[in-house]
Amino acid sequence: MPYNIQIINLLASLLLLIAFAMLSQRRILSLINLFAWQGLVLSLSTFVVAYSTGQHHLYYSAGLTLLLKVLLLPWLLHRLMRKLNVRWDVETLINIPATMLVGIGLVIFSFNLAAPISQLSESITRGLIGIALASVLLSMLMMLTRRKAIPQVVGFLAMENGLFFAATSATHGMPMVVELGIALDVLVATFIFGIFFFQIRETFDSLDISNMEKLKDD
Amino acid sequence: MMSTNQALGILLQIYQSLLVVALAPLLTGWVNQCRAWLQNRSGPGVMQPYRTLRKLFHKDAVMAYNASLLFRATPYILFGCMWLAAAIIPIIAVDLPFSPAADVIALVGVFALARVFIALAAMDIGTAFGTLGARREMLVSFLAEPALLMVFFTASMISHSTQLPRIVEALARHQFVLYPSLAFAGLAFVIVLLAENARIPVDNPATHLELTMIHEAMILEYSARHLALVEWASSLKLFAYIAIGIALFLPYGIAEVGAMTENWESALPLAIIALLVKLILAGAALALLEALLAKMRIFRAPEFLGTAFLLAVLGLLIHFLLGA
Incomplete structure (x- = not known):
């Protein structure tokens, strides 16, 4: 195997590992740091794909990922966390070992699901669709099992990371316009989520979104 | 020709076994010394385990009056198991005559046998601490063992064999390949090593604090030569685990007996130097890891x-x- 593919495989495995680490994380601060690391791994892998396939627009998206997901979004989330004063969020709906077991099940499921798809692909990194799918599903699992708002948003952003990884590894990236659009979307979404956080806290005095269930009138 | 090869193999096997027994306390001493340095203490020196062993061998053994034969026999069984494990693992050369005796699954079994005996011996006297330690040891090890087996299976899948010499050969010979799967297995192996050898996040080898101790609680009743053998077996176990780690994840530089019949004079010193360098680095890394981590609650x-x-x-x- 050539070295660039080995490096991409290694980075893909790291992406999956970070997804699991996020799933097992109890503290918001470490969760945001892990999100930044995941962004870094994503940016590196995009860069390696760009280098090994010679697709120039992937360099731009690697740079964009670095700027947005490693620096800007973690900084925004850190600021939000400080302003909302929620450093010690520890609540999960199911306990963490059980979540990890469900996570393993999801990984097996997505590897199986991706096996026939990856045989259709021609690209050098087709084996990675399974890993990308697994990290998307793991991030979704994190959104489902967390009770508080900030981890759910981090889960959402991590899910976007997984999708982005799927796009670069399976098809060498989306058109630049789409990529810019998604980047902007994620940025705006984070701003809006930030405003939502303040609204939720002002209404309920906590960021526990289960309070929102009381809003419906029956 | 065949007979000289075999004789050389047997000679190397004996040499490796003696080397391991002699070096194991030194490794423990080195880890303790590194830990002392990292904690800004001057430390007892790397030879301290030897002095402790000599002191213990010179003392008279004291036994509880209700100690059974099991209690007396366990230190010898423990030491024998660990020595056997260290003889199976390829440490200085790959094709030793003893290594086909057991594959990795049997190796896990040898460790399990030693564990069962030490746990039974701890319960034998009937003190509260012994039972407590034995139960905790079983809690930790029944979770560590499947993880260890999985690590071995990952390495076996890559090299298509469960024999340790074949695994080492397969990993050491062909050109350098980045194995993400082995990286994961390596992380898992480090966690298992910490847990199985009573190192810091799971157990603290330097304390007798009753709320936290696991391994020390089990061997509280032992004294003199029995304690010396148990301590020596612990050192051997740490050595064996680090040797497994080196064999699976850093096998470069190990000597091969087949190749050694032609130029074994140069391959063997190289293998020993490589082993020593790797052991020194692994011991320092272990001490660093222990200095960085905090003891976690047993639960x-x-x-x-x-x-x-x-x-x-x-x-x-x-x-x-x-596929990688």
Whole structure:
């Protein structure tokens, strides 16, 4: 195997590992740091794909990922966390070992699901669709099992990371316009989520979104 | 020709076994010394375990009056098991005559045998501490063992064999390849090593604090030569685990007996120097890891070891998906 593919495989495995680490994380601060690391791994892998396939627009998206997901979004989330004063969020709906077991099940499921798809692909990194799918599903699992708002948003952003990884590894990236659009979307979404956080806290005095269930009138 | 090869193999096997027994306390001393340096203490020196062993061998053994034969025999069984494990693992050369005796699964079994005996001996006297230690040891090890097996399976899948010499050959010979699956297995193995050798996040080898101790609680009743053998067996176990780690993840530089018949004069010193350098680095890394981590509550240990199992299973799955 050539070295660039080995490096991409290694980075893909790291992406999956970070997804699991996020799933097992109890503290918001470490969760945001892990999100930044995941962004870094994503940016590196995009860069390696760009280098090994010679697709120039992937360099731009690697740079964009670095700027947005490693620096800007973690900084925004850190600021939000400080302003909302929620450093010690520890609540999960199911306990963490059980979540990890469900996570393993999801990984097996997505590897199986991706096996026939990856045989259709021609690209050098087709084996990675399974890993990308697994990290998307793991991030979704994190959104489902967390009770508080900030981890759910981090889960959402991590899910976007997984999708982005799927796009670069399976098809060498989306058109630049789409990529810019998604980047902007994620940025705006984070701003809006930030405003939502303040609204939720002002209404309920906590960021526990289960309070929102009381809003419906029956 | 065949007979000289065999004789050389047997000679090397004896040499490796004696070397391991002689070096194991030194490794423990080195780890303790590094820990002392990292904690800004001057430390007792790397030879301290030898002095402790000599002191213990010169003392008179004291036995509880209700100690059974099991209690007396356990230190010898423990020492024998660990020595056997160290003889099976390829440490200085690959094709030793003893290594086909057991594959990695049997190796895990040898460790399990030693563990069962030490736990039974701890319960034999009937003190509260012994029973407590034995139960905790079983809690930790029944979670560590599947993770260890999974680590071995990952390495076996890559090299298509469960024989340690074949695994080492397969990993050491062909050109350098980045194995993401082995990286995962390596992480899992480090966690298992920490748990199985009573190192810091799970157990503290330097304390007799009753609320936290596991390994020390089990051997509280031993004294003199029995204690010396138990301590020596612990050193051997640490040595064996680090040797397994080196064999699986850093096998470069190990000598091969087949190749050694032609130029074994140069291959063997190289293998020993490589081993010593790797041991020194591994011991320092272990001490650093212990200095960075904090002792965790006993009820967090299952989660910690669950992480090891998870990492090892992920390694296996990634091997299936990527073939690497």
